[in-house]
Amino acid sequence: MNKFFHKKFIYLVFLILLTADIFIWSAIFSGAPAENPEFYFLDVGQGDSELVVLPGNVKLLIDGGPDSKVLSSLSDILSPADRHIDLVILTHPQLDHFGGLIDVVRNYQIGAFVSNGRKSPIGAYKDLRESLIKNNIPYVALSESDRIKYKDYVFEILSPSQSNLLSRELNDTALVMLLKSSNLTALYTGDAGFNIENELMKKYDLNVDILKVGHHGSKYASSMEFLNKVSPKISAIGVGKNSYGHPTKETLSRLADIGSQIFRTDKDGTIKVAVESESIKVWNTRQ
Secondary structure (H helix, E strand, C coil), X not given: CCCEECHHHHHHHHHHHHHHHHHHHCCCCCCCCCCCCEXXXXXXXXXXCEEEEECCCEEEEECCCCCCHHHHHHHHHCCCCCCEEEEEECCCCCHHHHCCHHHHHHHCEEEEEEECCCCCCCHHHHXXXXXXXXXXXXXXXXXXXCEEEECCEEEEEEECCHHHHCCCCHHHHCCEEEEECCCCEEEECCCCCHHHHHHHHHHXXXXXXXXXXXHHHCXXXXXXXXXXXXXXXXXXXXXXXXXXXXXXXHHHHHHHHCCCEEEEHHHHCCEEEEEECCEEEEEECCC
């Protein structure tokens, strides 16, 4: 990368970028800024992509799905004049998480790109790296114990640890992030499996309002013990047509057993979660 910022500087970089975003982009944004955070789970097919919009129209995009479908999902949410995303976060370098980010980088102004520092040998990842360089986008590598902070909103990086970051299994290297705000908490698990869930349960208080279900509802994630600890009111699954059996009946059953409301992008389309009149509201595009 032509610009590589050490992870300790994420606060300074982010604050500078967000200051620019608030003063420049809010002036041309056609809609009124949301007073509460909004959480979107984008319909991108068999893959993951989530958009978080914080007050002040500050935007974080987590993963981008496998292909350009993410652009149509973003255009359904953002004004045509709103072509800036403050942070793009790649949880781990697998195609169903980063493929669509190539088009995002080429079509939006990106403040900074965040990932775990791992690379992929496939050609599409090379295209992504080249797009970041061509567009002069700073790259920041984060791992366990790092944080991204904006006003009262904090993204805590819970995983990967340094040992997991070296794992041959890329799913073990995924950034697992906990967003804390005054009125909602959300856990983004990437493709974390049982082994990572077990580590997280030993280290953290994981009770949250919203869960991005791990690994598209795979049978290798979302153990009963983990779900009992997390106890989400709302569970969102990023999934499309696939040959893996995602989401599995076992995972759906466990989510139902803890009383969580289950939403999935293959059936509900893009999902929006926000606080309205002091209660959590959910909207989808296939009602």
